[in-house]
Amino acid sequence: MTGKDAQSAIPTVLLRSVGEVDEETLAYARTKIDAVVGRPGLPAATGEVRITRAAAHHADRPWSATAALHVGRREVVVLAEAATGRELVDQLQDRLRRQTDKAARPGHHGHHTPAPPWRGGNPTPRPAEGIGRSAEARPA
Numbered sequence: 001m002t003g004k005d006a007q008s009a010i011p012t013v014l015l016r017s018v019g020e021v022d023e024e025t026l027a028y029a030r031t032k033i034d035a036v037v038g039r040p041g042l043p044a045a046t047g048e049v050r051i052t053r054a055a056a057h058h059a060d061r062p063w064s065a066t067a068a069l070h071v072g073r074r075e076v077v078v079l080a081e082a083a084t085g086r087e088l089v090d091q092l093q094d095r096l097r098r099q100t101d102k103a104a105r106p107g108h109h110g111h112h113t114p115a116p117p118w119r120g121g122n123p124t125p126r127p128a129e130g131i132g133r134s135a136e137a138r139p140a
Contacts, residue, residue: 012131013037013069025085026051032093033067040133042104043072051088063088067096074103 005007015030028052037045047069054062063085076099082088115121 014048016023016048016050017052018050019055019121021053021085023050025089028086029065029089029092033087033096034094036100037069037071039100042100045069045071045078045100049092051085053085065089065092067092069096069100071100071103076100 013033015033016024017026029049035048045066049065049067050071052064052066054064056062061083062083063082063087065078065080067076069076069078076096078092078099079093080088080091080095082091
């Protein structure tokens, strides 16, 4: 593999900061984000993570983060707030891992119930197996 090929395989997630975010927190965040989006078996991830530190010193949770990523063909949005930068990054990593795992799973998109009749669903509910059948309806 050439250097050009190796660079194209690296996920492209931008890390931005707003406010007085120190370099140590940014380096820690970059390590944790790369660990989540660079996992084997995960579709290519692109997008942006923004870490913000509020200027107000009286705020309970001055650190906040917003991640908007495209994982394969799905969009993942994660929000986090914390009192310290390290707590924020750890919380962000946990939430990103959970959401990217969901996005990488094939199948239904979390929708398991049928649509109601006023939304185009079947107007007559289907009975469950064995419920509602009479003795005449059974094959002999």
